[in-house]
Amino acid sequence: MFNKITLIGIGLIGSSIALAARQKNLAKHIAISTRSEKTLQEAKNLNLGDSYYSDVKQAVKNADLIILCTPVGVFENIMKTIAPSIKQGAIISDVGSVKAHVQKVISPLLPKGVHFVPAHPMAGTEYSGPSAGFPSLFEGRWCMLTPSENQSKMAIKKLSDFWRELGSQVEIMDAEHHDLIVAITSHVPHLIAYNIVGTASELETVSKSEVIKYSAGGFRDFTRIAASDPVMWRDVFLTNRDAVLDMLGRFLGDLDKLKIAVEKGDGAALEELFTRTRAIRKSIIEAGQETSDADFGRHV
Amino acid sequence: MFNKITLIGIGLIGSSIALAARQKNLAKHIAISTRSEKTLQEAKNLNLGDSYYSDVKQAVKNADLIILCTPVGVFENIMKTIAPSIKQGAIISDVGSVKAHVQKVISPLLPKGVHFVPAHPMAGTEYSGPSAGFPSLFEGRWCMLTPSENQSKMAIKKLSDFWRELGSQVEIMDAEHHDLIVAITSHVPHLIAYNIVGTASELETVSKSEVIKYSAGGFRDFTRIAASDPVMWRDVFLTNRDAVLDMLGRFLGDLDKLKIAVEKGDGAALEELFTRTRAIRKSIIEAGQETSDADFGRHV
Numbered sequence: 001m002f003n004k005i006t007l008i009g010i011g012l013i014g015s016s017i018a019l020a021a022r023q024k025n026l027a028k029h030i031a032i033s034t035r036s037e038k039t040l041q042e043a044k045n046l047n048l049g050d051s052y053y054s055d056v057k058q059a060v061k062n063a064d065l066i067i068l069c070t071p072v073g074v075f076e077n078i079m080k081t082i083a084p085s086i087k088q089g090a091i092i093s094d095v096g097s098v099k100a101h102v103q104k105v106i107s108p109l110l111p112k113g114v115h116f117v118p119a120h121p122m123a124g125t126e127y128s129g130p131s132a133g134f135p136s137l138f139e140g141r142w143c144m145l146t147p148s149e150n151q152s153k154m155a156i157k158k159l160s161d162f163w164r165e166l167g168s169q170v171e172i173m174d175a176e177h178h179d180l181i182v183a184i185t186s187h188v189p190h191l192i193a194y195n196i197v198g199t200a201s202e203l204e205t206v207s208k209s210e211v212i213k214y215s216a217g218g219f220r221d222f223t224r225i226a227a228s229d230p231v232m233w234r235d236v237f238l239t240n241r242d243a244v245l246d247m248l249g250r251f252l253g254d255l256d257k258l259k260i261a262v263e264k265g266d267g268a269a270l271e272e273l274f275t276r277t278r279a280i281r282k283s284i285i286e287a288g289q290e291t292s293d294a295d296f297g298r299h300v
Numbered sequence: 301m302f303n304k305i306t307l308i309g310i311g312l313i314g315s316s317i318a319l320a321a322r323q324k325n326l327a328k329h330i331a332i333s334t335r336s337e338k339t340l341q342e343a344k345n346l347n348l349g350d351s352y353y354s355d356v357k358q359a360v361k362n363a364d365l366i367i368l369c370t371p372v373g374v375f376e377n378i379m380k381t382i383a384p385s386i387k388q389g390a391i392i393s394d395v396g397s398v399k400a401h402v403q404k405v406i407s408p409l410l411p412k413g414v415h416f417v418p419a420h421p422m423a424g425t426e427y428s429g430p431s432a433g434f435p436s437l438f439e440g441r442w443c444m445l446t447p448s449e450n451q452s453k454m455a456i457k458k459l460s461d462f463w464r465e466l467g468s469q470v471e472i473m474d475a476e477h478h479d480l481i482v483a484i485t486s487h488v489p490h491l492i493a494y495n496i497v498g499t500a501s502e503l504e505t506v507s508k509s510e511v512i513k514y515s516a517g518g519f520r521d522f523t524r525i526a527a528s529d530p531v532m533w534r535d536v537f538l539t540n541r542d543a544v545l546d547m548l549g550r551f552l553g554d555l556d557k558l559k560i561a562v563e564k565g566d567g568a569a570l571e572e573l574f575t576r577t578r579a580i581r582k583s584i585i586e587a588g589q590e591t592s593d594a595d596f597g598r599h600v
Contacts, residue, residue: 073567122514122516122517123516125594125595126581126594127594132594134594140600141516142513142514142516144514180505180506181506181510181511181514182517184499184503184511184519185500185510185511185514185518185519186518186519189517189518190518191555191558191562192492192496192555193518194558194573194574194577195551195554195555195573196489196492197577197581198554198558198573198576198577199484199550199551199554200484200485200580201576201577201580203547203550205480205546206477206480206481206484206485208580208583210481211481211484211485211580212584212587212589213442213471213587213589214422214442214444214481215584215589215590216422216423216441216589216590217424217482217485217486217489218486218490218493218525219484219486219489220584220589220590221489221493221521221522221524221525222489222521223577223580223584223590224521224581224595224596225518225521226574226577226578226580227577227581227582228574230571230574230575230578231571234567234570235567237561237562238565238567238570241562241565244562245559245562245563246505247499247503248559250503251495251496251499252552252555254495255491255492255495255552258494258495258498259545259548261537262491262537262548263541265538265541267534267535267538270533270537270538271530271531271534273494273495274494274528274530274533275530276498276501277494277497277498277523277526277527278526278528278530280500280501280508280511280512280526281426281497281520281524281526281527282527283512284512284520284523287512287513288600289512289513289515289516289520289600290515290516290520290523290598290600291598291599293598293599294427295426295524295596296524296595296596296597297596297597297598298590298591298593298596298597298598299591299593299597300440300590300591
């Protein structure tokens with residue numbers, strides 16, 4: 001499908017792309033670049049690619065597809081560095097969790113004749129680094145592409161095909177709308193998970209060891225996404241601020257009403273909400289985005 | 301261990317106790333009682349016990365151990381009904397998620413010579429009803445007992461042994477302290493999970509079908525506990541109000557600070573929290589209360 005793919009950044013998502021692209025035979029050559037010598041060595045030991053570079057300018061030479069797989073905050077600097085070395089006709093893409101910001105910082109730095117097709121695979125685990133990747137990560141998950149309106153249809157089709165080959169379903173949408181969707185389906189959930197884990201670990205009336213011991217009543221579920229990569233998530237909240245604050249405001253408005261229902265002992269209001277929310281999980285299972293196994297099929 | 305155990309209420313927890321007690325041979329006779337004829341028939345079809353009663357007074361006759369496995373809100377009425385039929389020397393227990401309230405409503409109704417040892421197994425799944433139970437549910441989980449200070453040591457020991465035989469670790473503590481612990485490790489997590497699922501399903505800017513489709517970015521995790529039994533959870537919030545509002549207040553105070561960090565773009569504060577919260581999951585895994593498998597070992 002491609003002669004040469006360059007992956008810049010080789011964490012959970014980058015390493016999973018490398019493994020899946022190799023398995024599906026989507027590239028003759030996979031080049032891997034990362035700033036950290038230690039991470040580069042780790043990627044080499046895991047045999048994730050065909051060539052390894054700490055100099056990102058060297059890594060992108062002659063690549064047909066370049067995918068930015070670093071935290072979003074360094075995209076601008078990387079583009080400034082690699083722009084002169086990108087081949088005419090190449091496709092640049094990324095896997096960032098925010099899209100309007102990415103469009104804003106990358107578009108002005110694009111060399112002429114280079115296609116920019118931003119992407120966001122809705123997939124991941126709580127682990128990070130090159131050893132966290134696995135080739136089936138994207139299977140059955142959605143990948144959202146947010147190309148600008150004047151982008152080459154051919155480049156969009158090629159990247160769509162690439163993600164379908166990796167096992168994903170592909171949807172093309174507007175960057176701003178993407179950012180609203182992920183604010184409610186991913187960013188605010190992470191924010192409140194990080195927050196409750198923070199609250200629980202700093203109480204005086206309940207000790208941290210009690211929180212750990214008795215976590216199976218619900219709390220432990222939240223610790224999974226609150227164990228996600230700190231730098232990646234810092235950058236998400238720095239670059240999708242408006243959509244996150246919008247959705248967080250709605251969450252807080254609803255929580256205020258729920259708090260009043262608890263204060264007043266309004267059992268009917270509580271039961272009504274708790275019955276309504278039950279249905280949505282069923283729909284997610286039916287849509288193939290969740291397991292029907294009890295407790296996620298968790299064994300412990 | 302017991303001649304006759306009576307389970308009042310035969311949902312997820314009641315049916316799991318029945319199956320585990322049978323498997324471990326902890327009772328010569330297991331009697332099952334529930335108000336709903338349909339549920340009673342279901343329990344019968346599943347062969348969960350030795351005898352089945354819609355009349356709870358009949359069910360408790362000659363029982364050595366009676367366990368209330370219904371939502372907490374009906375405990376008081378059940379006790380009023382069964383009190384005259386309980387055998388001298390019997391142990392009454394329960395599996396309710398709140399303990400100070402249970403102590404308060406049951407203690408005045410206890411016949412003389414009957415031992416009351418309240419219990420709360422920290423275990424469950426998002427499914428409910430008699431068919432949701434399985435005998436290994438309590439294995440490795442904690443069961444908290446909150447007997448009053450003047451309770452018979454023998455009865456406490458007998459119930460502790462029973463829960464240990466079911467596979468649990470047992471801890472004895474004060475009812476008020478129990479209620480604070482579960483407010484932060486279970487009740488507030490459920491409240492915010494119910495709340496975000498409610499918020500997400502009522503947006504105008506993002507459709508419900510988009511929320512379902514793109515739920516794998518974190519949201520779907522919350523739908524699991526937000527699919528828990530509505531009546532059971534209504535009763536939890538009606539009967540552990542003060543501890544829940546205390547912990548919810550702390551959560552909201554912290555969330556307000558986090559919101560300000562997002563508004564101001566304070567990357568250092570975000571990264572500091574996100575790094576700190578990562579450690580606690582590791583401790584929960586080390587304590588044997590969580591799997592180290594990526595994504596809960598979820599297969600979908």
